[in-house]
Amino acid sequence: MRISTFCIVFLLLFVNTSVGQDAEVDAYQDSLQNIIDKNNSKEIKKESLFLLGEYLVQRDPDYAEKIADQLKAEYINTSDSSEVRRTDYIFAASHRWHGDYKTALDFYRSIYNYSKHKRDSIDIAKSAHFIGTISMFLGNNIESQNMLLEAAAIYDKIGSASQKARINNSLAGFYLNVDQLEKGKQQYLKALKQFEVLKDSSGLASVNANLGMVYTDLGEYEKAEYHLMKQKGYNVVFPTLREMGFHHDFLGLLRQEQNRLDEAYEEHLKALKIRENLSSTYNLCESKIHMGEILTKLGRYDEAIEQLNDVFSFEEHQSLNQEQRAYNLLADAYEKKGDFKSALATFKDFKTMTDSIYTSESIEIIAEKDALYNQQKKDAEIALLNKENEISETKLSRSNAIIAISLIGLVLLTIAAIALLRLNKKIKSKNDTITKALKDRELLLHETHHRVKNNLQMISSLLNLQSKYVDDDKVLEVLQNGRNRVQSMAILHKNLYVGNDLNMVNIQDYFEGLVNSILNSYNKTENEVELSVKAKDVFMDVESVIPVGLIANELVTNSLKHAFPNELKEKPTINIEMNEDDNNFILKVKDNGIGIKDEFINKGKAESFGQRLIASLTKKLKATINVSNGSGTEVSITLPKS
Template sequence: MVQGIAQDTFKIKIYRELLSVYIKMAICTSFAPIVLWSQEIPLDSIDKLLTHNLGVEQHKNLLWMGAEKSLEQDSTVYRTKDFTSELRSLPEIQNDSASLMRALKLDAHADRVMGNYIKSIDQFKVCHDYFQRTADTANWAFSANQLGTMHVFMGKNEKAQGYLFEVYDLYKSQGNILRLAQATNGLAIFYDNINQEEKAIERYTEALKMFQEIKDTMGQANVHANLGITYTDRGEYGKAEYHLSMQGKLDSLLNTQWGLGFFFDYLGYLREKQGRYQEAYQSHLQSLKIREKLPSHFNITESRISLAAVLIRLGHYDKAIIEANKVFEKYDERQSLHQLQSSYELLSEAYEGKKDMAKALDYHKLYKKISDSVFNSDMIETITEKDAKFERVQKESEIAILNLRNESSQKIIGQKDRTILMSGTGLFLVSLLCIGLYLITRKYLGQRQQLAKALSDKDILLREIHHRVKNNLQLISSLLTLQGRSIDSKSAQIAINEGKSRIRSMALIHQDLYQKENLTSVNTQRYFNNLCQELFTTYNTSKDQVHLETDIDDIAIDVDTLVPLGLMTNEIISNSLKYAFPNHKKGHLKVVLKGENKGLYLKVSDDGIGYDPKEVSVKSFGNRLILSLAQQLEAELKISTTKGTTVEIIMQKLNIETYD
């Protein structure tokens, strides 16, 4: 009896659901009501309704709703293509260009989410051209945004720039804050991708304010994630920690697996840079587990690249090679130059760790070839020119708006009080003065533009020089490694490894210079954090064994000062890691750098076993190098070995710039 009542209740529920659907279908006559309705009905209910014998129009509307609804969840994205495939088979869809483009846009969006970038780009290009011709601004901007973002991820920066500028202008003209925030975030990602971090942070901050204004939680989470990874690259780990923490909280509130996949991947990258390799490995593993349940091949590959990097740091070279080789799986669907470049670089490092120098050099050459193609001088020059033009157009647009407002105000004033215009002589003199000022200003602006172009050309050339110097230093390091393989003398091997370490300390400076906007000075906080990280890796010292503490002012130092200072720091830290903690003894290493009274104070101290500086200074090339460089910088050098070893370097009258 109870079972019969339950069955009747279920039938009544289904009948009411179907009746509600038929009523709503009778009302729905446009796309907007369908979207609102689709948000109320779950996908499984749409599937059930499609099994009933409905009218042609009702069946078609349900297919549209299913295609839209399946895009809302990562786990159901693949269903979108099933719905659109059936839609395109309908004669009324085949004969309607607008409906065909709507279906193609949904297909392209699904392929983007699943990581099939090549197919998605081909489809979105068709949509983009159609929506541009038909002046469908909303869909035109949406297509341009998707194309720009995918080209950024694939390393095709010049194409990405054109689409992202286009979508920014479209959304700005519409006055839609949400879309403008998304476009601004896209521009920031582009700038980040070409290593213009200052511009990227400026755009990220702008986007974050807009997302906060409209209380868009997902948008805020995305920007916090991007800022987290940017500050990690800059070595500003405190700021990175804050933004990634904010991203994790927001994505947890949203319960989005897609966002949490990024959170654990980015957190792992931060932990790796901090030298906390086991924590980094666990974070990357968690990210991969999440992403393997989602449809995007692109994001899965990102996690594999991250895993390979930290496995190399842990010394698990064979496992790292396996993960790096998985980047080539389904590569034709993504064709990401960045992922290919990362894979070759990691394979080179892994084989170097295995002492297979022939393969290491082969993969390094492949890495360098792609690196030079992504960051070649012609491409950088073109992007810089387009960026300058974009900024100029934006400024001119703002000036034009101000001029229009000013003209309107003048007309109102003129209408209210025409007696002001009675003096023709005064007006004539003012006109002559304005013309004179205009001609002078025009000449001045022309000179400024010529000077700006000359400076831009010089910056491009200088950036390319720093890039090539860094690559050549890396090549020298690789050649030293190869040479070391043919040497049996242990002392010679040690000398070669120390030489490689010194070369790396200089390469880091040139890497920083070509990646940043300032081409003459280097951020000390970022440089010294990276140098410490490199040395801990070189001497296979974990931060669980030797705890590293840094207190480094965020200042800029010119290259002529930083190269010798970096070499000195390299020698001092190397000595500590090599000699202060024998037999894996645990200890503490502290690096302090302060800009004081237009001078510089550097202190490196450890609590290790200490040594006799007089004895070592006679025998050690490293210590002789420290003394020579200190004289070159006219620096005061103090060495204390009472409790461990402390080395202090004091320099006066330096040109130091403090970052805000």
């Protein structure tokens, strides 16, 4: 600590010894202001301004920002990177507590990039922690996870006990945000123990509030009440309106789950009144969402709709998660009110927002990153264990020489043997832990494919539902084709999550499911159209199967639509065959229909979206396509394996 800082802290401690706890907050601020106002040296004034700005970011963000502006204009040496970053932290925090998350993120990212350039590990972790937390609020789950895990990895190695506790608290919130409730609970309990050791009243208030929410969601209402009352008790030690806003809001959610609706409304109203007078628009929107929820349950639909619509009027933070929840609740309120048109419109907005947050790609990335982080921790533990093993082996080799000389050697050998047995147990325990982690990852991937399949199935159902309101045959055909394409991908993910291999697809099973789906979509039976599949013992990786499935879907659909006019005397037949050799996969789709026009074969003319889609997908796969007319049409596509 520099001399000026020491002097300031000493002066503040001296002043605070004569005041009670209720007056300490004002005394601290007044003492700093007194030092600034007096004719002290520039260095002492500068350090006092830093301390005052850092102290006020939660309590008075506007004043904190003015202090940062003053520091930047009158005191900061722009060549001193530590002072620039310290000022930027004040700017970032003041915007954060205002609810202006976009501007706050710009400051934190600037600090993060500079710290990366300077290889300042602690500042990298600190700024990454803030970026990860804000990104979680905004619904940017992948960036949130990347930053939080990077901060956690650094704090695991060189962080303080307080930093480790706070990153665990934030990681718990992230797991809840991606619906991993049990994992989030365990992370909060870990953070709770760490804050208890530190006797950190602010951290204890936060983690108890969060545990109250978790146990509410789990239906364990007594535990939820216990932790929310603990939070209220810690708020007496760290008294801020912001913390009381959380207390009343979370207690209102508990009362909702207990079906004590009138009490829930009163708690949510208290939280809303508090937050209307605070700077954070994010927390205000949380209250409006919860007010919309309870008002809907109380049958006060117009009031609920008004509160929920207000969520979209705040542009400071633009939280995808909040907008998603608001759309969902609005759809429910409109439906119960009897306004089904508005209910359908807002439900579509909810689905669009949900798909933008929880894409199949983002779910897989989150699962892989989480598994990688856990695996790295296990690897570090195993590396340490291996080092201990090497040391033990060295001691054992030395003991062998002593054994040959005297009885003491025999005793040492016995001790070494016992040590090795214990070491072997430790290694077995670590291996069991790794095996469990791999099983958990496999279960998570199964669940991911299951969710993707369900989402695709829902999209397919929505397209099917929409088609019932369409009178135009061309539009109906477009919707039907779109539904078939979506269904082809849904069948793929179904095969993955019910199968034993999460990376390779059994083509025979996949094509059988695909052709049955296509026949059902065109209301055809096996008596009307004979459809055969020959692809036994052919397996392909997931990345290749998606375009291959879409191509097969288009070819079979084209045959059903165009190859069999009413005057055809033979029974319509379509054969799908997939073979492989050392270098290629060969897909053949043949029908006994009227054949394709020569101009499409000779000139490569594409007359429909489906044909253009086939051309695009074959190009992506670096495949060659051959079309021939004999007794019907045969399309052969050769796909290189590498």
